[in-house]
Amino acid sequence: MLAARWHPPSYDIRVENVPVPQIEDPDDAVVKVTLAGLCGSDLHIYRGQQPITKVHITGHEFIGEVVKLGSNYGPNAARSTSGRPNLYATLSVGDKVVAPFTVNCGECHVCRLGYTGRCPVGALFGSPKLDGGQAQYVRVPKAGGTLYNLSSPASWSSALTATSDVETLLENISDSSLLLLSDILPTGVFAATQLLAHPKVQPMLTGRSWPSSLNPSSPTIDLGSGLLTQEDRLLTIAMIGLGPVGVCAAVALLDALVQKGLPYRIVAIDINQSRREKMEKVYEAIGSDGKGQNGEFVVQGLEEAKETVAKWTGDVGCTGVLEVVGNNSALTAAYDLARPFGVITSVGVHAPKNVPFTGQDLYNKNISFDFGRCPARAMFPMAFELLVKRQDVFGKVGTESSLIDRVVDIKQASEMYRAFDQGQVGKVLFDPWDQA
Amino acid sequence: MLAARWHPPSYDIRVENVPVPQIEDPDDAVVKVTLAGLCGSDLHIYRGQQPITKVHITGHEFIGEVVKLGSNYGPNAARSTSGRPNLYATLSVGDKVVAPFTVNCGECHVCRLGYTGRCPVGALFGSPKLDGGQAQYVRVPKAGGTLYNLSSPASWSSALTATSDVETLLENISDSSLLLLSDILPTGVFAATQLLAHPKVQPMLTGRSWPSSLNPSSPTIDLGSGLLTQEDRLLTIAMIGLGPVGVCAAVALLDALVQKGLPYRIVAIDINQSRREKMEKVYEAIGSDGKGQNGEFVVQGLEEAKETVAKWTGDVGCTGVLEVVGNNSALTAAYDLARPFGVITSVGVHAPKNVPFTGQDLYNKNISFDFGRCPARAMFPMAFELLVKRQDVFGKVGTESSLIDRVVDIKQASEMYRAFDQGQVGKVLFDPWDQA
Numbered sequence: 001m002l003a004a005r006w007h008p009p010s011y012d013i014r015v016e017n018v019p020v021p022q023i024e025d026p027d028d029a030v031v032k033v034t035l036a037g038l039c040g041s042d043l044h045i046y047r048g049q050q051p052i053t054k055v056h057i058t059g060h061e062f063i064g065e066v067v068k069l070g071s072n073y074g075p076n077a078a079r080s081t082s083g084r085p086n087l088y089a090t091l092s093v094g095d096k097v098v099a100p101f102t103v104n105c106g107e108c109h110v111c112r113l114g115y116t117g118r119c120p121v122g123a124l125f126g127s128p129k130l131d132g133g134q135a136q137y138v139r140v141p142k143a144g145g146t147l148y149n150l151s152s153p154a155s156w157s158s159a160l161t162a163t164s165d166v167e168t169l170l171e172n173i174s175d176s177s178l179l180l181l182s183d184i185l186p187t188g189v190f191a192a193t194q195l196l197a198h199p200k201v202q203p204m205l206t207g208r209s210w211p212s213s214l215n216p217s218s219p220t221i222d223l224g225s226g227l228l229t230q231e232d233r234l235l236t237i238a239m240i241g242l243g244p245v246g247v248c249a250a251v252a253l254l255d256a257l258v259q260k261g262l263p264y265r266i267v268a269i270d271i272n273q274s275r276r277e278k279m280e281k282v283y284e285a286i287g288s289d290g291k292g293q294n295g296e297f298v299v300q301g302l303e304e305a306k307e308t309v310a311k312w313t314g315d316v317g318c319t320g321v322l323e324v325v326g327n328n329s330a331l332t333a334a335y336d337l338a339r340p341f342g343v344i345t346s347v348g349v350h351a352p353k354n355v356p357f358t359g360q361d362l363y364n365k366n367i368s369f370d371f372g373r374c375p376a377r378a379m380f381p382m383a384f385e386l387l388v389k390r391q392d393v394f395g396k397v398g399t400e401s402s403l404i405d406r407v408v409d410i411k412q413a414s415e416m417y418r419a420f421d422q423g424q425v426g427k428v429l430f431d432p433w434d435q436a
Numbered sequence: 437m438l439a440a441r442w443h444p445p446s447y448d449i450r451v452e453n454v455p456v457p458q459i460e461d462p463d464d465a466v467v468k469v470t471l472a473g474l475c476g477s478d479l480h481i482y483r484g485q486q487p488i489t490k491v492h493i494t495g496h497e498f499i500g501e502v503v504k505l506g507s508n509y510g511p512n513a514a515r516s517t518s519g520r521p522n523l524y525a526t527l528s529v530g531d532k533v534v535a536p537f538t539v540n541c542g543e544c545h546v547c548r549l550g551y552t553g554r555c556p557v558g559a560l561f562g563s564p565k566l567d568g569g570q571a572q573y574v575r576v577p578k579a580g581g582t583l584y585n586l587s588s589p590a591s592w593s594s595a596l597t598a599t600s601d602v603e604t605l606l607e608n609i610s611d612s613s614l615l616l617l618s619d620i621l622p623t624g625v626f627a628a629t630q631l632l633a634h635p636k637v638q639p640m641l642t643g644r645s646w647p648s649s650l651n652p653s654s655p656t657i658d659l660g661s662g663l664l665t666q667e668d669r670l671l672t673i674a675m676i677g678l679g680p681v682g683v684c685a686a687v688a689l690l691d692a693l694v695q696k697g698l699p700y701r702i703v704a705i706d707i708n709q710s711r712r713e714k715m716e717k718v719y720e721a722i723g724s725d726g727k728g729q730n731g732e733f734v735v736q737g738l739e740e741a742k743e744t745v746a747k748w749t750g751d752v753g754c755t756g757v758l759e760v761v762g763n764n765s766a767l768t769a770a771y772d773l774a775r776p777f778g779v780i781t782s783v784g785v786h787a788p789k790n791v792p793f794t795g796q797d798l799y800n801k802n803i804s805f806d807f808g809r810c811p812a813r814a815m816f817p818m819a820f821e822l823l824v825k826r827q828d829v830f831g832k833v834g835t836e837s838s839l840i841d842r843v844v845d846i847k848q849a850s851e852m853y854r855a856f857d858q859g860q861v862g863k864v865l866f867d868p869w870d871q872a
Contacts, residue, residue: 109752110776112668113639114646118776118802120752190647197635197650200806203549210550210814211626214633232548316545316556331795340546340554341808350795359767359786362807366554370636371795372777372802378646 002432003057003135004413010048011421013058013414021131021139023070027088029143030068031097035179035407036134037061038420038428040243041349042126046417054128058413059430060101061182062125062133063175066093066147073144088144090152096170097147098181099133099140100376101125106145117375119145133182134413136432148380150178157385169388176404177387177395179429180248184403185387186379187347188248188324192256193382194370195237195320195345204233204319205262210341235264236313238305238337241324241348242270242279244403244427249322249347250279251390252383254291263294265312269305269333276300278401278426285393285401302333309337316340323348328356341366347374403427409434438868439493439571440849446484447857449494449850457567457575459506463524465579466504467533471615471843472570473497474856474864476679477785478562482853490564494849495866496537497618498561498569499611502529502583509580524580526588532606533583534617535569535576536812537561542581553811555581569618570849572868584816586614593821605824612840613823613831615865616684620839621823622815624684624760627783628692629818630806631673631756634779640669640755641698646777671700672749674741674773677760677784678706678715680839680863685758685783686715687826690727699730701748703741705769712736714837714862721829721837738769745773752776759784764792777802783810839863845870 001020004013021030036059044050045058069091077088085106091097104111104119111119121142126132131139140146150170153161160169195201202213207228235257239250250268257264268283270276276299283297291297300308309318317339323330326348334344335357344367361367376383387395394403405426408416411434419425437456440449457466472495480486481494505527513524521542527533540547540555547555557578562568567575576582586606589597596605631637638649643664671693675686686704693700704719706712712735719733727733736744745754753775759766762784770780771793780803797803812819823831830839841862844852847870855861 109668109750112645112664113777114649115777115802193647193650194635197638199630199633199635202633209548210811211629211818213550214629228548232545314545326795326799328795341549341551341811346795346799348795348799350799352794352796354790355793355795355798357791358788359762359764359782359784359791359807360788362782362791362805363762363784363786363809366551366808367805368807369798369803369805371798371804373799375646375777382647 001136026072057131059132059134060125114378116377190374192253258292437572462508493567495568495570550814552813626810628689694728
């Protein structure tokens with residue numbers, strides 16, 4: 001089969017003929033890849049920033065169709081008898097699936113809690129430990145825990161099952177849209193979900209002051225009227241980083257705010273003008289069902305954004321900040337923009353550099369931080385529901401608001417890595433079957 | 437009046453005769469101090485660790501009785517007409533009051549949210565900006581927002597008003613117990629409350645995996661049975677630092693766990709043997725109503741605690757860690773003890789030193805941090821309710837589990853600061869009227 005492979009030491013991607021992967025373990029599945037994405041974090045390996053020497057197939061974003069299943073699959077694996085994830089019993093050859101960017105068993109304590117991104121047996125697709133999806137076929141370990149079966153309403157949210165059948169749903173959603181599920185859309189949903197669930201944000205959501213915001217039967221502070229004004233409840237949120245994940249986070253955040261009926265002021269920040277323009281196009285393309293009537297949304301550079309937040313909040317600062325960049329400048333900006341008792345949710349992938357804060361900085365502003373990788377498998381049902389609602393906005397190649405710049409033959413992988421690394425193209429998807 | 441005053445550059449506390457403070461602003465109250473506490477954070481100024489030159493009255497922990505009120509107090513200040521905190525209308529000379537360690541107006545946006553510890557007009561008692569309570573009298577700015585009126589059931593929790601009247605309640609609670617309200621007990625309650633309210637802890641509390649733990653109508657992950665086992669739900673919590681605040685945090689945490697009916701395993705950690713012994717005495721002294729039937733609670737040094745957590749959790753780590761020390765060793769220990777998707781709640785007062793983490797450390801473990809100062813005024817109703825339940829455990833001078841080592845004449849302040857700084861005495865309270 002054709003596969004894009006990374007060669008040491010750096011900047012060397014070759015499309016080569018390699019053996020089709022086989023079932024190696026009874027829990028494995030082999031997936032025929034329909035589309036594979038090129039993601040900003042692929043560049044960490046591409047650039048040789050990590051001490052890797054092993055030639056391997058790249059890519060952690062892919063969708064496809066199950067073509068082979070290990071011997072642990074089938075009706076005998078019913079959950080009631082095996083106690084294993086239901087997919088071991090129900091997954092079939094031909095099912096349309098998406099994988100998260102990391103493997104997870106779905107059975108251990110960590111997975112059961114929903115923290116699938118940190119399953120102890122996890123591995124990142126497209127790493128020396130596990131060949132990736134920028135190929136015609138990919139082997140998926142622990143596929144009964146890892147894969148999400150798009151063809152099965154059993155794995156959908158109740159809102160989806162209530163409104164769609166499999167055939168209609170999958171007919172009406174493009175593969176390029178579905179590819180966004182593998183990483184960037186669930187990561188965006190995760191970021192927004194974490195921010196709005198944080199205890200320090202609850203006074204705005206509940207209209208009750210801390211700590212009765214956490215428990216209606218908790219004693220109240222008995223200051224002022226005891227209830228918050230509409231002005232008090234107005235959420236002011238900054239988003240730093242408007243790459244594809246940042247845009248997904250913005251769409252997810254807007255959707256959650258509108259569903260909760262919350263008024264908001266959002267300032268979306270990037271230093272890069274073309275990213276700011278994309279964010280504006282996306283916001284324009286979202287209908288009123290996705291942005292509501294009580295919101296203000298502006299896209300700015302950092303310095304302008306600081307002035308905006310100061311003006312909006314009387315110098316108090318943002319309720320919360322989403323950090324979707326993954327470097328210390330972004331963390332510093334997040335700190336500066338946050339209010340006392342502010343929440344910073346960071347889904348950026350950070351380097352092994354000390355974070356730029358003293359303990360006193362964090363104490364003095366009562367800052368809360370949430371760091372880390374999206375448990376994508378756990379976020380799939382929420383992300384899929386959102387994707388179905390918003391695919392027209394960002395999933396259709398060729399529209400102004402699409403997050404996908406182009407779909408190309410996988411044979412162009414080497415050239416596209418180079419162009420993507422140099423900022424000459426946006427998000428690229430590889431079609432492994434273009435020439436087949 | 438007599439007052440303990442700090443003199444530059446360091447290690448110089450003198451008990452001196454100074455003028456009784458007067459009303460300087462119509463929102464002021466003057467409080468006659470019944471007892472004032474000596475707190476670990478008083479040592480930051482004592483030792484000259486801060487660039488301060490101003491002679492000032494020390495102490496941020498005090499309780500007392502209102503003796504003078506500014507002209508803004510009285511029936512004309514009713515909330516319905518003035519829109520101000522109710523205490524401007526209801527506070528009377530003779531009322532028994534406790535102040536948080538910082539002033540807060542109770543009227544601004546930040547206070548209305550309950551984030552009183554960061555009120556923009558706030559000031560720390562016992563600092564160059566505001567004379568403290570280690571004196572016979574203290575002036576309390578913005579007293580209608582700052583003070584908590586112990587004599588008024590209107591400020592109590594509903595559980596307290598349902599079971600007590602003012603006379604019985606105040607007769608049955610000692611002043612040494614009430615002094616714990618000024619700082620250390622609300623800080624402990626704040627720490628425990630933050631930890632248990634964190635979104636990453638909710639799977640254990642709700643029995644549903646992330647993200648349906650946050651919203652029962654959210655789609656579930658559909659792995660395993662979909663519900664968590666009792667073993668999955670077992671909270672494993674480490675507490676680092678068993679000084680008086682740490683002990684208060686332990687008592688608050690146990691109370692919250694028992695109220696929620698949650699099973700738990702807690703390891704309480706300190707390098708200091710006498711602190712570990714005090715924690716053990718306190719745990720012994722708590723009745724089963726305060727520690728439940730489904731808990732395990734051990735007190736250990738750090739290395740032993742790491743082994744305990746590894747054994748308890750199969751090397752996964754703690755659900756949450758309370759950091760009540762305020763230095764980088766404690767933060768590092770908290771990180772090491774936490775599980776992936778673990779929560780670290782830090783109420784320690786930190787120095788201007790960089791925190792010992794890289795962004796990669798935090799990303800790789802999906803760590804969440806909550807830093808900062810307790811909004812004590814907002815926590816008073818919860819803390820007072822807990823104090824009434826547990827005063828026998830830690831509030832009675834002379835018992836083995838008391839957090840208060842001794843009550844002394846304020847004239848001994850200089851000597852007691854020295855002994856406290858050198859670890860020769862535990863928590864000391866000053867009686868400003870011993871010789872009067």
